[in-house]
Amino acid sequence: MGRAPCCDKNGLKKGPWTPEEDQKLIDYIQLHGHGSWRTLPKNAGLQRCGKSCRLRWTNYLRPDIKRGRFSFEEEETIIQLHSVLGNKWSAIAARLPGRTDNEIKNYWNTHIRKRLLKMGIDPVTHSPRLDLLDLSSVFNSSLYTHQSHQLNLSRLLGLQQFVNPDVLRIASTLLSQQQSVAHQSEINQPDLVLQNLQVQNHQYIPQQLVQPSSSNIHQEIQNNCTTTTTTTATTTTTPTPACASALPCCDPFLNDQLVMQANLNQFQSNHTNFAYQNTSTTTTTSDHHQPNIWQDNNNACVGAAALPTDIAGGLSGLSSNCLGFYGSDQSSVIDPYRRIQVLTT
DNA sequence: AAGCTCGTCAACCGCTGTCGT
DNA sequence: TACGACAGCGGTTGACGAGCT
Structure with a gap:
């Protein structure tokens, strides 16, 4: 049982504010300041709770509020x-x-x-949602050489910065086992392996997609959101629960997954290579005429051009949008627009 | 014109952190 | 140290308008 809503007490008014109420609140705060929000409504002659007054003031009536569309x-x-x-x-x-x-x-x-x-970007982690990708597309493409039924290990290793290392280890083990079995029985059936890998990879966050710690903001967050415990042997830093959402993690938004899966399916059918489709784009972050990458999925692919060729080739069946957006260097993670600039100059 | 769906956003709810006693 | 009051925060809701059928 939670605390009773403050506005339920004393039959205080709820819902949209009237212009008269707004004016009363403005007049009172301009004269006296808000002081204690608890006592403000009574002093100002408002049939509202202090919480409602504070919200109305801070979100709507404050004189320094900028209204209108976001630039x-x-x-x-x-x-x-x-x-x-x-x-x-x-x-x-x-x-x-x-x-x-x-x-x-x-x-x-x-x-x-x-x-x-x-665009196939996880809005929580700001990283490509590889956990939603169909890994079979990887193994059915250039990672897995159909003629020889052998895994291209060099390409598999090239994936390690994007895929859970445990998955890669299991993948190499299982596939090598399967290769021997397949060789004996002449059956090529990676389905069971892929099922396992899909589950294993579901919660993984690519490490290089975690934001760099060089910026002041990031340092501030680290200071605020982590508790450091030092033992005689090790020093560990763990996120506090309150800040868990600020750290990369995979949330189980099923609706999001459906949306993204639909997009990824589209990408897989539409984009079969990583070649940058729009090389004529030249832009700077201060240029107001720069194309809006949110409105153009193809433009979001620019980072893919910088991927190592073995990785790009190995991931040819994956979403070029996902991988291309942040690319492989740290700068693109923190500033996707600068990334466009770098790649087009 | 009426009904329906979807997007937007102001406002509410409940939880957490902080401060004073 | 424990407790209560309060402010602030983030998630969610629901009213409303626009667009579509």
Whole structure:
């Protein structure tokens, strides 16, 4: 049983604010400041709870609030900050003058999050959702040489920065076992292996896709969100529960998975190589005429050009959008727009 | 024109952290 | 140290409008 809602007490009013109520609140705060929100509504002659007054003021009536659509720069900032801060909306809002946490949260959930999903990017981790990919496409393509029924181990090793190392180890073990069995029985049947690998890889986060620790913001988050325990033997840093959402993890959003799987299926049928399709694009982060990568899936593939060829080839059956977006260097993780610039100059 | 679906966003709910006693 | 009051935060809800059939 949670605490009773404060507005249920004393029959206080709920729901949308009227212009008269707004004016009362504005007048009172301009004269006296908000002081104690608990006592404010009574003093201001409002039939509202203090919580409701505070929310109305901070999210709507405050004079320094900037209203209207988010600019491209604001959107870019939100994405960058979210990649580091996670769902710390108030922390993000603190770095966007005139925007409230509520506004940013709404904008994220209704605009940005959907765009990322459409591109095959996990909006929580800001990394490609490899856990949703069909690994059979990997093993049925260039990783697995059909003629010889042998696994291309060099290419498999090239995957290690994207795939759970345990999965790779199991993959190499099982496939080598299977190769010997298949060789004996002349049966090539990787299905059981792939089923196992798919499950194993489901929760894995590629390490190089974790944000770099060089930025001040990231350092701040590390300071805020981790507890360090030192023993005589080791020093371990663990995320505090409150900050778990800010750290890369795979959330089980089933709807998201359905959306992304649909997109990945589309990508697998539409994109069979990593060649950058739009090399004429030249852009800078300060150029207001730069193409909006959220609106163009092909533009989001630019990072793939920088992938090592063995990896790119090995992943030819995977979503080029997923891998291309962040590429393989750290800068692209924190700033996808700068990534475009780097690759096109 | 009516009904339906979907997107948007203001507002609410409940939990957590902080501070004073 | 324990407890209560309060402020703030993040997730969720629901009203409303636009677009579609």
